[in-house]
Every structure is written in C-alpha cells, then in structure tokens.
Amino acid sequence: MRSGRLKSIGLVALVMLALVVAAGCSAGGESADNAPGSVGTTVTESGLAFSPATLEVSAGDTVTFVNEDSVDHQVLIGGVTLTRQAPGESVTWTAESAGTIDYICTLHPSMRGRLVVK
Ligand SMILES: [Cu+2]
Structure with a gap:
C-alpha cells in the first residue's frame, strides 16, 4: 500500500513537470512569432x-x-x-x-x- 501511494505521488510530479515543460515551449513559440524577422x-x-x-x-x-x-x-x-x-x-x-x-x-x-x- 505504502509503495503504491509513493508511486502515484511520483506520477503526479511527472505530469506536473510535463505541463511546466509544455507551457515553457509554447511561451517560447509566441515570442518567436513576435520577432522582427x-x-x-x-x-x-x-x-x-x-x-x-x-x-x-x-x-x-x-x-x-x-x-x-x-x-x-x-x-x-x-x-x-x-x-x-x-x-x-x-x-x-x-x-x-x-x-x-x-x-x-x-x-x-x-x-x-x-x-x-x-
Ligand atoms: Cu472576408
């Protein structure tokens, strides 16, 4: 039971990390669109x-x-x-x-x- 709970906490942390990375990528894309070039x-x-x-x-x-x-x-x-x-x-x-x-x-x-x- 205990290790199962730790696994799910680890999974939540992974999902949150993925969301942060995805948000960072799209923010970079937007600033590139606004580049003078x-x-x-x-x-x-x-x-x-x-x-x-x-x-x-x-x-x-x-x-x-x-x-x-x-x-x-x-x-x-x-x-x-x-x-x-x-x-x-x-x-x-x-x-x-x-x-x-x-x-x-x-x-x-x-x-x-x-x-x-x-
Ligand atoms: Cu029209």
Missing part, C-alpha cells in the same frame, strides 16, 4: 482588403492572416479553405512550394491577395 509573413485583413496585397515569402515560411476587421473572413488559398476567422482571430498557412498563389476571402470574393513563394 517574422513581420514580413503577416497579412492583415482590414477594410475588406488584404495588406499587403502581394507578399513575397520563401518556401517553408508560414503566413499568418490576422483579421483586424469587425466582420468574419475565411481565406481560400491553394485549393484549401482555412478556418473561418472572427474579428481579432488569426490563422496560419504554410507555403510549401515555390510559385505564385492567388487567394481570396470566400465570404468577400472581392478581397484578393497574392503570395509569391520563392
């Missing part, structure tokens, strides 16, 4: 337009679409419909291969943007 891979949705309208990225880069409007947006890019974004929400897409990709908002087809992937 990643500014160029953000597209803002504002005033029913993508900004910048044309963005050049490298293959493997992630592009983050940030909804700064007061309405929802939903990006259709490379044949993939991304998660619908409520105001203030972001969605990320990875540029996997080189080429020029035109994209739109499915909710506002007049919203058009272009990614040039090098």
Whole structure:
C-alpha cells in the first residue's frame, strides 16, 4: 500500500513537470512569432482588403492572416479553405512550394491577395 501511494505521488510530479515543460515551449513559440524577422509573413485583413496585397515569402515560411476587421473572413488559398476567422482571430498557412498563389476571402470574393513563394 505504502509503495503504491509513493508511486502515484511520483506520477503526479511527472505530469506536473510535463505541463511546466509544455507551457515553457509554447511561451517560447509566441515570442518567436513576435520577432522582427517574422513581420514580413503577416497579412492583415482590414477594410475588406488584404495588406499587403502581394507578399513575397520563401518556401517553408508560414503566413499568418490576422483579421483586424469587425466582420468574419475565411481565406481560400491553394485549393484549401482555412478556418473561418472572427474579428481579432488569426490563422496560419504554410507555403510549401515555390510559385505564385492567388487567394481570396470566400465570404468577400472581392478581397484578393497574392503570395509569391520563392
Ligand atoms: Cu472576408
């Protein structure tokens, strides 16, 4: 009985340690996203337009679409419909291969943007 209880205490300690490590990792990821070098891979949705309208990225880069409007947006890019974004929400897409990709908002087809992937 006694050793069983010690084992469960050890298990709880392990789980807590894992949670602390996981939290540390995600905090590091967030600060990396805010690094000056990643500014160029953000597209803002504002005033029913993508900004910048044309963005050049490298293959493997992630592009983050940030909804700064007061309405929802939903990006259709490379044949993939991304998660619908409520105001203030972001969605990320990875540029996997080189080429020029035109994209739109499915909710506002007049919203058009272009990614040039090098
Ligand atoms: Cu839209």
